[in-house]
Amino acid sequence: MGEDLTLPVPETLHGTYAVALPEPIADPADLARGEVARRTAPPLRGRVLGMLDSPMLSLDQRPASHFPPLPRDLLAAFGAAPSDLAAIDTATHLLAVRAAYRPGHPPAHEWGARAVAGAVGAALGAPVIDVFTPQVLSPGHVARSLPGLDGIVRLTDWMLLPHTPGPHGFFFSTKGLARYGLPELQTENVPSGLVEPWGRLLNGVAFRVLELWLDELRVDQPVAIDLPETISVGLQDIAAAQGTGDPSRREVAVRLSLDRAPEPALTVGPARDGPETLQALCTALFGSPESRP
Structure with missing residues:
Protein backbone atom coordinates (compact mmCIF):
# COMPACT_ATOMS: atom_id res chain seq x y z
CA MET A 1 0.00 0.00 0.00
CA GLY A 2 1.23 3.48 -0.78
CA GLU A 3 3.82 2.36 -3.34
CA ASP A 4 4.25 3.68 -6.88
CA LEU A 5 4.35 2.00 -10.26
CA THR A 6 7.07 3.28 -12.61
CA LEU A 7 5.91 3.36 -16.23
CA PRO A 8 8.13 4.33 -19.18
CA VAL A 9 7.01 7.21 -21.40
CA PRO A 10 7.29 6.55 -25.16
CA GLU A 11 9.17 9.14 -27.18
CA THR A 12 6.51 9.26 -29.91
CA LEU A 13 2.95 8.04 -30.37
CA HIS A 14 1.25 7.28 -33.69
CA GLY A 15 -2.34 7.43 -34.89
CA THR A 16 -3.30 5.42 -37.99
CA TYR A 17 -6.60 5.40 -39.87
CA ALA A 18 -7.66 3.97 -43.22
CA VAL A 19 -10.33 5.08 -45.67
CA ALA A 20 -11.64 2.34 -47.98
CA LEU A 21 -12.03 3.92 -51.42
CA PRO A 22 -14.13 2.70 -54.36
CA GLU A 23 -11.66 4.48 -56.69
CA PRO A 24 -8.47 6.49 -56.22
CA ILE A 25 -8.55 10.17 -55.23
CA ALA A 26 -6.89 12.48 -57.76
CA ASP A 27 -5.29 14.66 -55.05
CA PRO A 28 -5.79 13.29 -51.49
CA ALA A 29 -4.05 16.22 -49.81
CA ASP A 30 -6.16 18.82 -51.59
CA LEU A 31 -9.39 16.96 -50.80
CA ALA A 32 -8.33 16.56 -47.16
CA ARG A 33 -7.58 20.27 -46.74
CA GLY A 34 -10.91 21.31 -48.23
CA GLU A 35 -12.98 18.84 -46.24
CA VAL A 36 -11.21 19.51 -42.95
CA ALA A 37 -11.77 23.24 -43.45
CA ARG A 38 -15.45 22.58 -44.10
CA ARG A 39 -16.22 19.90 -41.52
CA THR A 40 -13.90 20.43 -38.53
CA ALA A 41 -14.75 22.96 -35.84
CA PRO A 42 -12.20 25.44 -34.51
CA PRO A 43 -9.80 25.46 -32.77
CA LEU A 44 -9.07 21.89 -33.91
CA ARG A 45 -9.52 22.93 -37.55
CA GLY A 46 -6.46 25.18 -37.52
CA ARG A 47 -4.32 22.59 -35.77
CA VAL A 48 -5.23 19.86 -38.25
CA LEU A 49 -4.66 22.08 -41.28
CA GLY A 50 -1.25 22.92 -39.83
CA MET A 51 -0.47 19.21 -39.45
CA LEU A 52 -1.46 18.56 -43.07
CA ASP A 53 1.24 21.02 -44.12
CA SER A 54 3.89 19.44 -41.89
CA PRO A 55 5.78 16.13 -41.60
CA MET A 56 3.62 15.28 -38.57
CA LEU A 57 0.83 13.89 -40.77
CA SER A 58 1.08 11.81 -43.95
CA LEU A 59 -1.38 10.56 -46.56
CA ASP A 60 -0.54 7.32 -48.36
CA GLN A 61 -2.89 6.16 -51.13
CA ARG A 62 -2.26 2.78 -52.74
CA PRO A 63 -4.19 -0.12 -54.25
CA ALA A 64 -5.84 -2.10 -51.48
CA SER A 65 -3.73 -5.15 -52.37
CA HIS A 66 -0.57 -3.19 -51.51
CA PHE A 67 -1.58 -2.92 -47.83
CA PRO A 68 -1.87 -5.74 -45.27
CA PRO A 69 -5.44 -7.08 -45.22
CA LEU A 70 -7.79 -5.28 -42.84
CA PRO A 71 -9.00 -7.52 -39.96
CA ARG A 72 -12.50 -8.10 -41.32
CA ASP A 73 -13.59 -10.53 -38.57
CA LEU A 74 -12.54 -8.14 -35.81
CA LEU A 75 -14.22 -5.21 -37.55
CA ALA A 76 -17.43 -7.25 -37.67
CA ALA A 77 -17.05 -8.28 -34.02
CA PHE A 78 -16.70 -4.62 -33.02
CA GLY A 79 -19.90 -3.60 -34.75
CA ALA A 80 -19.12 -2.89 -38.41
CA ALA A 81 -22.30 -2.71 -40.50
CA PRO A 82 -22.69 -5.22 -43.35
CA SER A 83 -22.70 -2.34 -45.83
CA ASP A 84 -19.35 -1.08 -44.50
CA LEU A 85 -17.85 -4.56 -44.66
CA ALA A 86 -19.05 -4.90 -48.26
CA ALA A 87 -17.49 -1.53 -49.13
CA ILE A 88 -14.21 -2.62 -47.54
CA ASP A 89 -14.28 -5.92 -49.45
CA THR A 90 -14.76 -4.14 -52.79
CA ALA A 91 -12.47 -1.16 -52.18
CA THR A 92 -9.93 -0.76 -54.98
CA HIS A 93 -7.69 1.58 -52.97
CA LEU A 94 -6.97 2.52 -49.37
CA LEU A 95 -5.94 5.91 -48.04
CA ALA A 96 -3.75 5.51 -44.96
CA VAL A 97 -3.72 8.57 -42.71
CA ARG A 98 -0.85 8.54 -40.22
CA ALA A 99 0.18 11.12 -37.64
CA ALA A 100 2.90 11.26 -34.99
CA TYR A 101 3.19 13.37 -31.83
CA ARG A 102 4.75 13.25 -28.39
CA PRO A 103 2.76 11.87 -25.43
CA GLY A 104 0.67 14.42 -23.57
CA HIS A 105 -2.29 16.68 -24.07
CA PRO A 106 -3.63 17.23 -26.64
CA PRO A 107 -3.16 13.82 -28.30
CA ALA A 108 -2.58 15.55 -31.64
CA HIS A 109 -1.58 12.34 -33.43
CA GLU A 110 -5.04 10.84 -32.79
CA TRP A 111 -7.13 13.98 -33.18
CA GLY A 112 -5.35 15.00 -36.38
CA ALA A 113 -5.41 11.61 -38.09
CA ARG A 114 -9.03 10.91 -37.12
CA ALA A 115 -10.20 14.36 -38.23
CA VAL A 116 -8.56 13.98 -41.65
CA ALA A 117 -9.73 10.41 -42.24
CA GLY A 118 -13.22 11.26 -41.02
CA ALA A 119 -13.52 14.32 -43.27
CA VAL A 120 -12.38 12.41 -46.35
CA GLY A 121 -14.61 9.45 -45.56
CA ALA A 122 -17.66 11.66 -45.00
CA ALA A 123 -17.07 13.51 -48.28
CA LEU A 124 -16.86 10.27 -50.27
CA GLY A 125 -19.32 8.14 -48.28
CA ALA A 126 -16.44 5.71 -47.65
CA PRO A 127 -15.80 3.63 -44.49
CA VAL A 128 -13.25 5.01 -42.04
CA ILE A 129 -11.29 2.38 -40.12
CA ASP A 130 -9.56 3.09 -36.81
CA VAL A 131 -6.66 0.69 -37.27
CA PHE A 132 -5.74 0.71 -33.58
CA THR A 133 -9.01 -0.66 -32.22
CA PRO A 134 -9.83 -1.94 -34.96
CA GLN A 135 -13.26 -0.43 -35.60
CA VAL A 136 -15.25 1.17 -38.41
CA LEU A 137 -16.17 4.70 -37.34
CA SER A 138 -19.41 6.25 -38.53
CA PRO A 139 -19.39 9.97 -39.44
CA GLY A 140 -21.39 10.62 -36.27
CA HIS A 141 -18.83 8.79 -34.13
CA VAL A 142 -15.96 10.76 -35.67
CA ALA A 143 -17.73 14.09 -35.14
CA ARG A 144 -18.76 13.26 -31.57
CA SER A 145 -15.30 12.05 -30.55
CA LEU A 146 -13.39 15.17 -31.64
CA PRO A 147 -13.26 18.28 -29.42
CA GLY A 148 -15.57 21.17 -30.26
CA LEU A 149 -15.62 24.68 -28.91
CA ASP A 150 -16.12 23.37 -25.35
CA GLY A 151 -13.06 21.12 -25.63
CA ILE A 152 -14.91 18.14 -24.11
CA VAL A 153 -13.81 14.70 -25.28
CA ARG A 154 -15.40 11.44 -24.10
Missing part, protein backbone atom coordinates in the same frame (compact mmCIF):
# COMPACT_ATOMS: atom_id res chain seq x y z
CA LEU A 155 -12.85 8.75 -23.27
CA THR A 156 -15.43 6.11 -24.17
CA ASP A 157 -15.31 7.36 -27.79
CA TRP A 158 -11.61 6.44 -27.89
CA MET A 159 -11.63 3.21 -25.92
CA LEU A 160 -13.29 -0.17 -26.21
CA LEU A 161 -13.85 -2.53 -23.29
CA PRO A 162 -14.08 -6.06 -24.70
CA HIS A 163 -14.63 -8.96 -22.34
CA THR A 164 -14.38 -12.68 -23.04
CA PRO A 165 -15.70 -15.61 -21.00
CA GLY A 166 -13.33 -18.03 -19.27
CA PRO A 167 -13.60 -21.01 -16.94
CA HIS A 168 -13.73 -18.81 -13.81
CA GLY A 169 -15.43 -15.67 -15.12
CA PHE A 170 -14.89 -12.95 -17.71
CA PHE A 171 -11.60 -11.41 -18.75
CA PHE A 172 -11.78 -7.63 -19.28
CA SER A 173 -9.16 -5.60 -21.11
CA THR A 174 -9.37 -2.00 -22.27
CA LYS A 175 -8.39 -1.10 -25.83
CA GLY A 176 -7.52 2.57 -26.07
CA LEU A 177 -5.19 3.73 -23.29
CA ALA A 178 -2.16 2.81 -25.41
CA ARG A 179 -3.13 5.72 -27.69
CA TYR A 180 -1.84 7.94 -24.87
CA GLY A 181 1.27 5.85 -24.10
CA LEU A 182 -0.21 3.91 -21.16
CA PRO A 183 -0.54 0.15 -20.66
CA GLU A 184 -4.09 -1.14 -21.02
CA LEU A 185 -6.15 -2.11 -17.95
CA GLN A 186 -7.27 -5.68 -17.34
CA THR A 187 -9.18 -7.80 -14.80
CA GLU A 188 -9.55 -11.58 -14.74
CA ASN A 189 -12.33 -13.78 -13.37
CA VAL A 190 -15.12 -11.20 -13.27
CA PRO A 191 -18.39 -12.99 -12.33
CA SER A 192 -21.10 -12.93 -14.98
CA GLY A 193 -23.38 -10.89 -12.71
CA LEU A 194 -20.78 -8.11 -12.54
CA VAL A 195 -20.12 -7.66 -16.27
CA GLU A 196 -22.08 -4.40 -16.49
CA PRO A 197 -21.04 -2.74 -13.19
CA TRP A 198 -17.40 -3.82 -13.46
CA GLY A 199 -17.27 -2.45 -17.01
CA ARG A 200 -18.55 0.89 -15.70
CA LEU A 201 -16.00 0.85 -12.89
CA LEU A 202 -13.15 0.13 -15.34
CA ASN A 203 -14.23 3.12 -17.44
CA GLY A 204 -13.81 5.25 -14.34
CA VAL A 205 -10.43 3.72 -13.50
CA ALA A 206 -9.26 4.36 -17.07
CA PHE A 207 -10.31 8.00 -16.83
CA ARG A 208 -8.57 8.44 -13.47
CA VAL A 209 -5.34 6.76 -14.57
CA LEU A 210 -5.27 8.82 -17.77
CA GLU A 211 -5.86 12.00 -15.78
CA LEU A 212 -2.91 11.21 -13.47
CA TRP A 213 -0.72 10.33 -16.48
CA LEU A 214 -1.51 13.54 -18.38
CA ASP A 215 -0.99 15.66 -15.26
CA GLU A 216 2.58 14.37 -15.05
CA LEU A 217 3.16 15.07 -18.74
CA ARG A 218 1.99 18.70 -18.58
CA VAL A 219 5.24 19.87 -16.96
CA ASP A 220 7.89 18.33 -19.18
CA GLN A 221 8.64 15.15 -21.13
CA PRO A 222 9.98 12.65 -18.57
CA VAL A 223 11.38 9.27 -19.57
CA ALA A 224 9.24 7.57 -16.89
CA ILE A 225 6.28 8.43 -14.67
CA ASP A 226 5.40 7.14 -11.21
CA LEU A 227 1.71 6.38 -10.73
CA PRO A 228 0.25 5.41 -7.35
CA GLU A 229 -0.37 1.72 -6.90
CA THR A 230 -3.63 2.45 -5.07
CA ILE A 231 -6.06 4.98 -6.49
CA SER A 232 -9.60 6.11 -5.74
CA VAL A 233 -12.25 5.94 -8.44
CA GLY A 234 -15.73 7.37 -8.06
CA LEU A 235 -19.02 7.97 -9.80
CA GLN A 236 -17.66 11.33 -10.97
CA ASP A 237 -14.81 9.57 -12.82
CA ILE A 238 -17.24 7.15 -14.47
CA ALA A 239 -19.46 10.03 -15.60
CA ALA A 240 -16.46 12.05 -16.83
CA ALA A 241 -15.33 9.10 -18.99
CA GLN A 242 -18.68 9.46 -20.77
CA GLY A 243 -18.48 13.25 -21.02
CA THR A 244 -21.12 13.92 -18.36
CA GLY A 245 -21.20 14.90 -14.69
CA ASP A 246 -22.31 13.25 -11.48
CA PRO A 247 -22.74 15.18 -8.23
CA SER A 248 -22.10 12.14 -6.05
CA ARG A 249 -18.78 11.90 -4.19
CA ARG A 250 -19.01 8.13 -3.68
CA GLU A 251 -15.62 6.45 -4.28
CA VAL A 252 -13.83 3.14 -3.81
CA ALA A 253 -10.13 2.29 -3.76
CA VAL A 254 -8.58 -0.13 -6.27
CA ARG A 255 -5.07 -1.46 -6.64
CA LEU A 256 -3.06 -1.43 -9.86
CA SER A 257 -0.37 -4.04 -10.45
CA LEU A 258 1.93 -4.11 -13.45
CA ASP A 259 1.84 -7.33 -15.46
CA ARG A 260 4.64 -7.37 -18.04
CA ALA A 261 3.71 -10.49 -20.03
CA PRO A 262 2.87 -10.99 -22.82
CA GLU A 263 2.53 -7.18 -23.11
CA PRO A 264 2.60 -4.61 -20.29
CA ALA A 265 -0.84 -4.21 -18.69
CA LEU A 266 -2.22 -2.81 -15.44
CA THR A 267 -4.29 -5.37 -13.56
CA VAL A 268 -7.12 -3.80 -11.54
CA GLY A 269 -8.38 -5.38 -8.33
CA PRO A 270 -9.40 -4.65 -4.74
CA ALA A 271 -7.07 -2.32 -2.85
CA ARG A 272 -6.93 -4.56 0.21
CA ASP A 273 -6.17 -8.24 0.60
CA GLY A 274 -8.64 -10.42 2.39
CA PRO A 275 -12.41 -10.64 2.06
CA GLU A 276 -12.83 -7.60 -0.22
CA THR A 277 -14.05 -8.77 -3.63
CA LEU A 278 -15.08 -7.31 -6.97
CA GLN A 279 -18.67 -7.73 -5.83
CA ALA A 280 -17.99 -5.68 -2.68
CA LEU A 281 -16.41 -2.88 -4.72
CA CYS A 282 -19.36 -2.73 -7.12
CA THR A 283 -21.87 -2.76 -4.26
CA ALA A 284 -20.02 0.01 -2.42
CA LEU A 285 -20.01 2.16 -5.54
CA PHE A 286 -23.32 1.39 -7.22
CA GLY A 287 -25.44 -0.15 -4.46
CA SER A 288 -26.83 -3.67 -4.21
CA PRO A 289 -27.83 -5.37 -7.49
CA GLU A 290 -31.54 -4.92 -6.84
CA SER A 291 -31.11 -1.17 -6.27
CA ARG A 292 -29.11 -0.47 -9.41
CA PRO A 293 -30.87 1.39 -12.22
